[in-house]
Amino acid sequence: MKKQVIWALGFSLCFSLTACGGSDGEGSNDVTQEGGTANGEPEEVLIWDYFTGVGQEVFYEQVDEFNNSQDDIVVKTEYVPFDQIKQQLSVGSTGDALPDIVNIDHVDNAALASQGVLADITDKVDEWGETEHFLEGPLNSTMYEDSYYGLPYTSNTLGLFYNEDLLEEAGFSEPPETWDELEEVAAAFSNSDVNGFGIAGERSEESTFQFYPFLRSAGADYDNLDSPQAVRALDFLDGLLENGHMSSDVINTAQDGLTNQFTTGDLAMMVNGSWNIERIKDDNPDMNWQVTEIPRDEEHASVIGGANLSIVEGANEDPAWEFMKWLMDPEQLESYAADSGVFPPRQDILDESDFWENDEYLSSFVPIMEYADARGPSPHWPDVSEAVQLAIQESFTDSKSPEDAMNDAAEEVSHVIDE
Structure with missing residues (x-):
């Protein structure tokens, strides 16, 4: 009970801060039409992840690939253990030390959204127009009051x-x-x-x-x-x-x-x-x-179980979204899921890839993934x-x-x- 009170207090303090979130504590920087900041420096995006083992190794490889693919955004990673993510979010909210993107258990998505910790990215998601390709269960886990507060990244x-x-x-x-x-x-x-x-x-x-x-x-x-x-x-x-x-x-x-x-x-x-x-x-x-x-x-x-990626309220939102879109591209998402041994949350990947269908054991989970529900949300x-x-x-x-x-x-x- 005491931990819950401290967590709730941390979140409530977050609401009173005018600059809660962002890798530099100042929200989004000015962005030129060509990309990067107004002074020509690349935008910086910080992501907290709790991946371990091969999942972390593959994810960090993809971060390097994204950084090397363009000059406008630099993504930096910081490992935070799974059981400390929520605590660190509350502590960070009191000291302007939050990331731009956070990797969270999907059952925590709605709770964090209701506390004002996560950014409402519905407009970005709607403009993107890719949600029809996602499995219903994982996608629903990112929603709170009919709005999107993240995207599913891994599923099981x-x-x-x-x-x-x-x-x-x-x-x-x-x-x-x-x-x-x-x-x-x-x-x-x-x-x-x-x-x-x-x-x-x-x-x-x-x-x-x-x-x-x-x-x-x-x-x-x-x-x-x-x-x-x-x-x-x-x-x-x-x-x-x-x-x-x-x-x-x-x-x-x-x-x-x-x-x-x-x-x-x-x-x-x-x-x-x-x-x-x-x-x-x-x-x-x-x-x-x-x-x-x-x-x-x-x-x-x-x-379903799995991880979602969400943008933190007050974060460097536009470049964070560009990185998230890149990760959610079928080519990138299929590569990560196959190499790290998880399921992709996109139906089109499961339909078009032979990897999961041809595996003796994973193939049994494919039809289950299609109707599996999110807990809650x-x-x-x-x-x-x-x-x-x-x-x-x-x-x-x-x-x-x-x-x-x-x-x-x-x-x-x-x-x-x-x-």
């Missing part, structure tokens, strides 16, 4: 990972497609040393992330958690746990822990994301496994997610029934939204 989604050999040994030649079939397959492992099914149930954003496909599949969303559909989603997962079809350890398990169990053959099926493909292949190259859609109730559903998402996490924990630990847990979560979300 969740699917059902399953061990083909284990399912075959249990008598199943195909993975489950419905909730009833999921329960049937998971039940086949109840009396064995193998856990039939697993989700990340620890109290963190990961449990909300993994619960969301079940919530949406039942026909519910974050703003009607007390609906019969929402209660059904939690009741279904709670039933798997109660009947021994999921291990009780899920209440303390993150996605990383699920992957460990899956690669060692201790877990037959799990909900997890495309970023784990290479790890599974490296850790257990002889395992026969595949990915398919998460079993459905009313309809198949999934949820909501400016209140941190509080919404916390309420959902608590409901999952209360239900899984039998401190509340699924119905009571979801009713209480709905009441908390309603209170937060109405404040």
Whole structure:
């Protein structure tokens, strides 16, 4: 709670500053028609990124390529760890030390926009005219009150990972497609040393992330958690746990822990994301496994993860936008996504490139990406997610029934939204 108060205070201070943002603390510089500043110097754009590993390496290569492609803009990068981005934005707002562009988790986009931290770039996006080529889920994550406050840069989604050999040994030649079939397959492992099914149930954003496909599949969303559909989603997962079809350890398990169990053959099926493909292949190259859609109730559903790029309010906006447009060009975006092992948020890239369609495992995620939803989007998402996490924990630990847990979560979300 204390951290949330400090964060909110930092953002509110940002509003009172007349020069909040920009790499030099003075907003946009005067730009000549030929580009660059009025004195002939190139414009400077600072971007904060939290990329690591190959993702960071490829991104920095693209920054160098952009800088070498023209003389009017110089982009500089500064690495800020993922778990410090929001804190650094609030600290920077009090001292004129904000970047021009920030790399943020897509679930934070609406919250930061509602706090006045991000620039409304709707006019630029509309003039650009490329949004029709983007996947709906990633694009929606950049919106707040029907305006654009960024663009999606990287995307991923969740699917059902399953061990083909284990399912075959249990008598199943195909993975489950419905909730009833999921329960049937998971039940086949109840009396064995193998856990039939697993989700990340620890109290963190990961449990909300993994619960969301079940919530949406039942026909519910974050703003009607007390609906019969929402209660059904939690009741279904709670039933798997109660009947021994999921291990009780899920209440303390993150996605990383699920992957460990899956690669060692201790877990037959799990909900997890495309970023784990290479790890599974490296850790257990002889395992026969595949990915398919998460079993459905009313309809198949999934949820997106990934990063957005947003321009900070008061930043050096015009050159920042020029760099963002360059990054979002299909050629650049396809290159980055393929080289760093993520999905592009553009439908036209997925339609025209052979890279994702030809990969044995990534290809399974392509149709899922086309219908995966953004969590929210909501400016209140941190509080919404916390309420959902608590409901999952209360239900899984039998401190509340699924119905009571979801009713209480709905009441908390309603209170937060109405404040």
